[in-house]
Amino acid sequence: MARIIGGLGTSHIPAIGGAIHKGLQQEPYWKPFFDGFPPIRAWLGEQRPDVVVMFYNDHGLNFFLDKMPTFAIGAAAEYHNADEGWGIPTLPPFRGEPGLSWHLIETLVEQEFDIVSCQEMLVDHACTLPLKLFWPDGECPVTVVPVCINTVQFPLPKASRVYALGRAVGEAIRSWDSDKKVAVIASGGLSHQLDGERAGFINKAFDLQFLDSLQSNPQWATQFSIHEIVEKAGTQGVELLQWLAMRAALTAAGAGVRPLHRSYHIPISNTATAVMALEAV
Ligand code: DHB
Numbered sequence: 684m685a686r687i688i689g690g691l692g693t694s695h696i697p698a699i700g701g702a703i704h705k706g707l708q709q710e711p712y713w714k715p716f717f718d719g720f721p722p723i724r725a726w727l728g729e730q731r732p733d734v735v736v737m738f739y740n741d742h743g744l745n746f747f748l749d750k751m752p753t754f755a756i757g758a759a760a761e762y763h764n765a766d767e768g769w770g771i772p773t774l775p776p777f778r779g780e781p782g783l784s785w786h787l788i789e790t791l792v793e794q795e796f797d798i799v800s801c802q803e804m805l806v807d808h809a810c811t812l813p814l815k816l817f818w819p820d821g822e823c824p825v826t827v828v829p830v831c832i833n834t835v836q837f838p839l840p841k842a843s844r845v846y847a848l849g850r851a852v853g854e855a856i857r858s859w860d861s862d863k864k865v866a867v868i869a870s871g872g873l874s875h876q877l878d879g880e881r882a883g884f885i886n887k888a889f890d891l892q893f894l895d896s897l898q899s900n901p902q903w904a905t906q907f908s909i910h911e912i913v914e915k916a917g918t919q920g921v922e923l924l925q926w927l928a929m930r931a932a933l934t935a936a937g938a939g940v941r942p943l944h945r946s947y948h949i950p951i952s953n954t955a956t957a958v959m960a961l962e963a964v
C-alpha cells in the first residue's frame with residue numbers, strides 16, 4: 684500500500700512567480716521567504732516522494748464564479764498552467780497520477796463527499812508555485828493529484844468539513860494499492876485580505892497559534908465558523924483551510940507528526956507567508 688511520508692505547507696502569492704523568474708531570491712525583500720525552503724528541499728531530496736497530493740484553491744482560472752465546486756479532484760494525465768492575468772510567466776505542464784486520482788474520487792464519493800471529478804483541469808499559481816518552490820531545478824520530479832477546496836466564493840465549506848475531507852483523503856491514499864511514496868502539500872494563506880475595508884489585514888498572533896496547532900492539536904481550528912476565520916485571518920486568509928486538510932491527511936497516516944522546519948514572514952505582497960514541513964511518524 685502507498686505510504687504518506689509527510690506534509691508541506693506554503694503560501695502561494697503570484698508575485699513569488701515573478702521573483703523566481705527574475706532571480707530575486709536573495710534580495711532583502713524576498714530572502715526571508717525563500718530562506719524557508721532549503722531545509723525542506725534537503726529532506727525531500729532524501730525522502731524522494733513519487734507523488735504529491737496538493738490541497739489548494741483555484742482563483743478563477745479553472746473555476747470561475749459562475750461554477751464553483753466545493754471540492755474538486757483532478758483526474759488528468761497532465762496539468763497545464765495558463766495566463767492568469769497576474770503578469771507571471773506560465774509554468775510548464777506537469778504529470779498527473781490518474782490511478783490515485785480515481786482511487787481518491789471513488790473512495791470519497793463512497794464516503795458521501797460530493798466530489799467534482801476533472802479529467803481536464805487548468806491549474807493556477809496556487810498549484811504551480813509550491814511545486815516550483817519545493818523542486819526549483821529542472822522538470823518536476825513528482826506526479827500530482829490536485830485537490831481543489833473552494834476558499835474563494837461563498838458559501839465555503841466549514842473547517843470541520845475540510846478536516847473530515849483531509850482525513851478521508853489521507854485514509855484513501857493509504858489504501859491505494861501502490862508502493863509509491865506520497866507527500867501531501869497545502870497551498871494557501873496565512874492571514875491576508877486583498878480587498879475591502881480591511882485590505883492589508885494580517886493577524887500574526889492567530890497565524891502562529893494556528894501553526895502551533897498543526898503540530899500539537901490538529902483539530903484546534905475546527906472550533907471556528909467560516910465567519911470567525913474570516914474575522915481572524917482575513918477574507919483570503921481562509922486559505923489556511925488548505926493547511927488544515929493537509930494536517931488531517933497526516934492524522935490518517937499514523938501516530939503523529941514530527942516538525943521538520945517552519946518559517947513565518949510578514950509581508951510578501953499583502954500576505955503573512957509561512958512555510959512548514961511535518962514528517963509523518
Ligand atoms: C496574493 C495572495 C494570494 O493568496 C493570492 O492568491 C493572490 C495574491 C497577494 O498577497 O498578493
Ligand code: FE
Nearest residue numbers: 695809919922
Ligand atoms: Fe490565494
